[in-house]
Amino acid sequence: MASYDVIIIGAGPGGYVSAIRCAQLGLKTAVVEGRETLGGTCLNIGCIPSKAMLHATHMLHEAEHNFASMGLKGKSPSVDWKQMLAYKDDVVGQNTGGIEFLFKKNKIDWLKGWATIPEAGKVKVGDEVHEAKNIVIASGSEPASIPGVEIDEKTIVSSTGALELGKVPKKLVVIGAGVIGLELGSVYARLGSEVTVVEYMDAITPGMDADVQRTFKRILEKQGLSFIMGAAVQSAKPGKGKATVTYKTKKSDTEETLDADIVLVATGRKPFVEGLGLDKLGVEMTKRGQIATDEHWATNVKGLYAIGDVIEGPMLAHKAEDEGMAVAEVLAGKHGHVNYGVIPGVVYTTPEVATVGKTEAQLKEEGVKTKVGKFMFMGNARAKAVHQGEGFVKIITDAATDRILGAAIIGPAAGDMIHELCVAMEFGASAEDIALTCHAHPTYSEAVREAALACGDGAIHA
Numbered sequence: 001m002a003s004y005d006v007i008i009i010g011a012g013p014g015g016y017v018s019a020i021r022c023a024q025l026g027l028k029t030a031v032v033e034g035r036e037t038l039g040g041t042c043l044n045i046g047c048i049p050s051k052a053m054l055h056a057t058h059m060l061h062e063a064e065h066n067f068a069s070m071g072l073k074g075k076s077p078s079v080d081w082k083q084m085l086a087y088k089d090d091v092v093g094q095n096t097g098g099i100e101f102l103f104k105k106n107k108i109d110w111l112k113g114w115a116t117i118p119e120a121g122k123v124k125v126g127d128e129v130h131e132a133k134n135i136v137i138a139s140g141s142e143p144a145s146i147p148g149v150e151i152d153e154k155t156i157v158s159s160t161g162a163l164e165l166g167k168v169p170k171k172l173v174v175i176g177a178g179v180i181g182l183e184l185g186s187v188y189a190r191l192g193s194e195v196t197v198v199e200y201m202d203a204i205t206p207g208m209d210a211d212v213q214r215t216f217k218r219i220l221e222k223q224g225l226s227f228i229m230g231a232a233v234q235s236a237k238p239g240k241g242k243a244t245v246t247y248k249t250k251k252s253d254t255e256e257t258l259d260a261d262i263v264l265v266a267t268g269r270k271p272f273v274e275g276l277g278l279d280k281l282g283v284e285m286t287k288r289g290q291i292a293t294d295e296h297w298a299t300n301v302k303g304l305y306a307i308g309d310v311i312e313g314p315m316l317a318h319k320a321e322d323e324g325m326a327v328a329e330v331l332a333g334k335h336g337h338v339n340y341g342v343i344p345g346v347v348y349t350t351p352e353v354a355t356v357g358k359t360e361a362q363l364k365e366e367g368v369k370t371k372v373g374k375f376m377f378m379g380n381a382r383a384k385a386v387h388q389g390e391g392f393v394k395i396i397t398d399a400a401t402d403r404i405l406g407a408a409i410i411g412p413a414a415g416d417m418i419h420e421l422c423v424a425m426e427f428g429a430s431a432e433d434i435a436l437t438c439h440a441h442p443t444y445s446e447a448v449r450e451a452a453l454a455c456g457d458g459a460i461h462a
C-alpha cells in the first residue's frame with residue numbers, strides 16, 4: 001500500500017494535466033489508468049487520431065481538387081488505407097509516449113489498472129489499496145447510443161470503430177450532425193464514401209450561431225455530404241454485409257429506410273463512471289448522470305473531487321484541462337479558477353469552425369442589445385491564395401459598451417484564430433481594442449480585425 005497527497009483516476013487531458021500541476025505544486029501524486037497507454041480517449045481514440053485522418057484526407061482533397069489549378073499536374077495520389085491508419089497510430093504513439101515521459105519527469109506514479117473507491121480516502125487498483133488525502137475523478141466519457149441502435153464497433157460503430165475500419169466504406173450513414181459526425185463524415189467523404197448524415201434537429205451543430213450553421217451546411221454539401229434533417233433515427237441493424245437504418249421525419253409518420261456499409265453513431269457521449277463504486281460511496285449525481293460538484297470541483301464526499309466529462313459543462317478536452325489545473329491549485333491550498341464564459345469550441349473540418357462566448361440568439365433571449373461586425377473571407381487576400389475564401393468572422397458586442405460578448409469564425413485556421421478573441425474577452429476588451437491593434441498583412445487574422453472594424457465605422461475590404 002502506498003500513500004499519496006492526491007490520486008487522480010483517469011489519464012485523459014483532464015487527469016494527466018491535473019497530475020502534472022499537482023506534482024509541480026509539491027503534492028505526491030499518482031494516476032490510475034487502465035488503458036495500455038496514457039492520454040485517455042482524446043489522445044488514443046478521439047481528438048488526436050481524428051486530426052491525423054483529417055490532415056491526411058485534406059491533403060488528398062487538395063491534390064484532387066486544387067493542385068491542377070496551381071500548375072501542379074500529374075496523377076492524384078491513391079489511398080493506401082493501411083498506411084494511413086499506421087500514420088495515425090504513429091501520431092498517437094508519439095503523443096502518448098510524451099505523457100509517459102512527463103510523468104517520469106514530474107515523479108508521478110502510474111498505477112496501472114481500473115480504480116474502485118472502496119471508501120473515502122482509499123483507491124483500489126487490482127488487489128492493492130492505496131491511501132490518498134484527496135481523490136480526483138477524471139474518468140471521462142463513453143459514446144452514448146440511442147434506443148434501437150446497438151454499437152458493435154464492426155458495422156454499427158462509434159468514433160472508436162470509425163477510426164479502425166477494415167476498409168473505406170462505399171456508403172456511410174452518420175447518425176447525428178454534431179462535432180464527431182461532421183469531422184468523421186468529412187474524412188470519409190474525402191476518401192470517396194457516399195456519406196449521408198441523419199440529424200434530429202433542423203440545423204447542424206445544435207447550439208451554434210445560426211449564421212454559421214447555414215454556411216457550414218452549405219459548404220459541407222458542396223464537399224459531397226448529404227443531410228436528412230429533422231429526422232429521428234429509430235433503429236440501425238447490421239445485416240449480411242450491409243446495415244439498415246430506419247428513421248422518421250417530423251413531417252411524416254412513415255418509417256424511411258437507408259442502406260449502409262457502415263453506420264457511425266455520433267449522438268453524444270455520457271459520463272464514464274462504471275466500476276468506481278460511486279453508489280456505495282453515496283456520491284451525489286445530477287439528473288443527467290453526471291457527478292455533482294461545487295464551484296471548487298468537490299463532490300459531497302469529503303476529499304473526493306471530479307473534473308472533465310464526468311461533471312457538467314461541455315465535453316471538451318480543454319475544459320477538462322483547465323479544471324484539472326484549477327483543482328490542483330485548490331488541493332495545494334491556492335485559488336483555482338475557470339472562466340466558463342470563455343471556452344472555445346472548434347470543429348476541425350475544412351474550413352474549420354470556431355466559436356466562443358454567446359450567440360446572437362442567446363443574447364437576444366437575455367434582452368441584451370447587441371451590435372454585430374461580420375467580415376467575409378472573400379475579402380481576405382491570404383485566404384483566397386489558398387483556396388479558402390469561404391466563410392466569415394463574426395463578432396458580437398454589447399451595443400452600449402462595445403465589449404465583445406461572443407464570436408464565431410468559419411474559415412481557414414479558425415480554431416487557432418479564435419484565441420485572439422478569447423484573450424480579448426478574458427481582458428474584457430472592446431471590438432475597438434482589436435480594431436486598433438496592428439495585424440500583419442497578409443494573414444487570415446486580418447479578417448478578425450476587419451470584423452472588429454465592422455463593429456465600428458466599417459471594414460476596409462468589404
Ligand code: NAI
Nearest residue numbers: 176177178179180181199200232233266267268269315346
Ligand atoms: P453532439 O452532442 O455534438 O451531437 C449529437 C447529435 O446527434 C445532435 O445534433 C443530436 O441532435 C443528434 N441526435 C441525437 N439523437 C438522434 C437521433 N435519434 N436521430 C438523429 N439524430 C440524433 O455529439 P457527438 O458529435 O457525438 O460528440 C460527443 C461529444 O464529444 C460532444 O460533447 C463534443 O463536443 C465532443 N467532441 C468534441 C470535438 C471537438 O471539440 N472538435 C470532437 C469530437 C467530439
